[in-house]
Structure formats: structure tokens, C-alpha cells
Amino acid sequence: MTPNVIDGKLVAEDVVAIVKDATAKLVAKTGVVPGIAVVIVGEDPASQVYVRSKGKKAHDCGFHSETYTMPADTAEADLLAKVADLNADPAIHGILVQLPLPKHIDEGKIIQAIDPGKDVDGFHFINVGMLGTGEIDKAFIPCTPAGSMVLIRRALGKSDLSGLTAVVVGRSNIVGKPMANLLLAANATVTIAHSRTPDLPALARTADILVAAVGRPEMIKGDWVKPGACVIDVGINRIDAPEKGEGKTRLVGDVAYDSAATNAGSITPVPGGVGPMTIAMLMANTLASACREAGVDAPSY
Numbered sequence: 001m002t003p004n005v006i007d008g009k010l011v012a013e014d015v016v017a018i019v020k021d022a023t024a025k026l027v028a029k030t031g032v033v034p035g036i037a038v039v040i041v042g043e044d045p046a047s048q049v050y051v052r053s054k055g056k057k058a059h060d061c062g063f064h065s066e067t068y069t070m071p072a073d074t075a076e077a078d079l080l081a082k083v084a085d086l087n088a089d090p091a092i093h094g095i096l097v098q099l100p101l102p103k104h105i106d107e108g109k110i111i112q113a114i115d116p117g118k119d120v121d122g123f124h125f126i127n128v129g130m131l132g133t134g135e136i137d138k139a140f141i142p143c144t145p146a147g148s149m150v151l152i153r154r155a156l157g158k159s160d161l162s163g164l165t166a167v168v169v170g171r172s173n174i175v176g177k178p179m180a181n182l183l184l185a186a187n188a189t190v191t192i193a194h195s196r197t198p199d200l201p202a203l204a205r206t207a208d209i210l211v212a213a214v215g216r217p218e219m220i221k222g223d224w225v226k227p228g229a230c231v232i233d234v235g236i237n238r239i240d241a242p243e244k245g246e247g248k249t250r251l252v253g254d255v256a257y258d259s260a261a262t263n264a265g266s267i268t269p270v271p272g273g274v275g276p277m278t279i280a281m282l283m284a285n286t287l288a289s290a291c292r293e294a295g296v297d298a299p300s301y
């Protein structure tokens with residue numbers, strides 16, 4: 001079987017184009033300009049790259065964008081004060097505090113200090129709870145699972161997943177659990193599998209939709225994939241690639257792509273699958289927040 005290779009870069013570009021168009025209309029109609037603030041503490045190079053690309057994408061969408069870089073030894077109280085300022089700032093509709101934070105800062109405390117109405121990461125208990133109770137339209141949905149759902153809907157050509165079996169491998173708060181809740185809200189029959197699940201290959205083979213979010217390079221083998229399944233690989237793992245030369249590395253997902261692609265009906269590559277969707281959905285969440293304030297419907301994707 002030759003699978004449909006899901007082009008996340010193309011879908012992300014389409015989402016951003018919709019956001020950009022809706023932003024221009026929102027500004028023209030109401031004067032409300034979506035505003036996003038990204039806060040980074042410390043100098044982790046990977047985090048700095050992410051934060052820069054978020055700022056750039058926000059600018060492309062026509063948003064007001066602010067980035068705050070705070071030193072690695074910032075006191076927790078000072079970060080809480082920054083969050084309080086942003087909560088109170090009417091120009092800001094979305095707040096993202098880049099994770100991980102330095103060890104001396106309690107991440108949970110910072111996340112819960114963000115106004116849930118500006119929590120575009122969807123990590124606040126209020127948003128987690130709304131997703132868990134099926135209030136999808138009111139909640140902010142974490143960006144990676146939200147983007148994965150867009151890819152699934154477009155790959156399968158439908159948003160009602162009634163009659164389909166979904167297996168999510170991985171139970172993180174950021175991906176696995178919200179992903180399972182989204183699939184459930186779309187009427188799929190959902191199982192969450194994890195490191196203690198017996199006979200994972202057999203369970204995975206029952207899945208019409210298989211989502212891998214474990215962070216283990218190429219753990220999910222081709223013969224774990226049901227023929228025709230939609231395979232969504234959330235993993236991004238850097239591994240040694242001696243075949244490319246000494247000291248070289250390459251990116252792989254949690255799925256052994258080449259063998260899985262022989263069974264799958266549709267599959268996301270790594271890189272270029274789920275990855276590009278995350279920032280696109282952050283823009284979508286920020287626009288949704290601004291639309292909510294302005295009393296205007298947000299677009300769907």
C-alpha cells in the first residue's frame with residue numbers, strides 16, 4: 001500500500017493563511033488586534049529558537065507580539081509578577097511561558113497563575129477541565145494535539161470519527177491525555193497506552209487512528225500498524241546517523257517510518273508532519289482569544 005503522506009507544513013501554512021485573513025477582518029471590523037506575549041527564562045538555545053519562530057509567525061499573522069527574555073536566575077516571584085502584568089494588559093490575548101523553566105521555579109505554579117482566558121497553551125486546570133468535560137469550543141486546546149486533530153480530520157476527510165478505534169501511545173499532560181480527550185469528543189473509541197500496557201503491538205494493531213507520543217525513537221514498528229490506519233507521529237527524536245558521516249545526527253519520530261508506511265493509509269513524516277502544526281495552532285488559539293473578546297466567531301480549521 002502506498003500511503004498518503006500527510007504534509008504538515010502545507011496544512012500549517014493553510015491554517016496560518018486562515019488566521020491571517022481572519023485577523024485582518026477582525027481588525028477592520030472591531031479594531032481588536034490579537035496580541036501574544038511569549039516569556040522565556042534563561043538562555044536554552046533550543047527554547048530561544050522556538051521563541052523567535054513564534055514571534056516571527058505572530059508578526060506574519062498581523063498580531064501584536066511581545067517577547068520577554070528574563071535571566072536564568074530570575075526569582076519565581078518576579079516571573080509571577082510578569083505574568084500578573086500580562087494578565088492585566090488589555091493588548092495581550094495570549095500568554096505563553098516557554099517550558100522548561102529553570103529548576104528553582106515551580107512550573108505548575110506559573111502555569112496556574114496565567115489567566116485561563118489567555119492560556120493559549122491550554123495547560124491551566126480550567127482549560128484541561130473544560131476539554132475533559134467536552135467543552136471544546138470554550139477551552140484552549142494544547143497546540144500539538146490540536147494540530148494533530150486538524151491533520152486527522154483532513155487526512156480522513158471528516159470530523160466525526162464515530163465507529164473508528166483510536167490508540168494513543170503516551171499519557172503526557174501536554175499531548176497524550178488531551179489527544180485522547182479530543183478523539184473521544186470526536187466520537188472515536190479511544191484507548192490510552194503507555195509503558196505499562198501489556199502487548200502494545202497487538203493493541204496498536206486494533207487502531208484505525210494510531211497516535212505515537214512517547215519520545216522513544218522508532219519504537220512503533222511497521223507490523224504494529226493496522227492496514228490502512230491513519231498514523232500520527234508526534235515524536236521528534238535526534239539520533240546518531242553514522243551513515244551521514246562521523247558525528248552526524250538525524251531526526252526521527254516515535255514510529256519506524258519506512259516499515260509503518262507500507263501498512264498505513266496515511267502517515268505523518270518526521271520532520272514535516274505534526275511539528276509545523278504546533279506554532280500554527282498557537283496562532284489559531286491567540287486569534288480565538290481575541291475573537292472571544294470582540295464577540296466575533298473564530299474560524300475553524
Ligand code: GUN
Pocket residue numbers: 096097098099100121143
Ligand atoms: N516547550 C516546548 N513545547 C512547548 C509548548 O508547547 N509550550 C510551552 N509553553 N513551552 C514549550
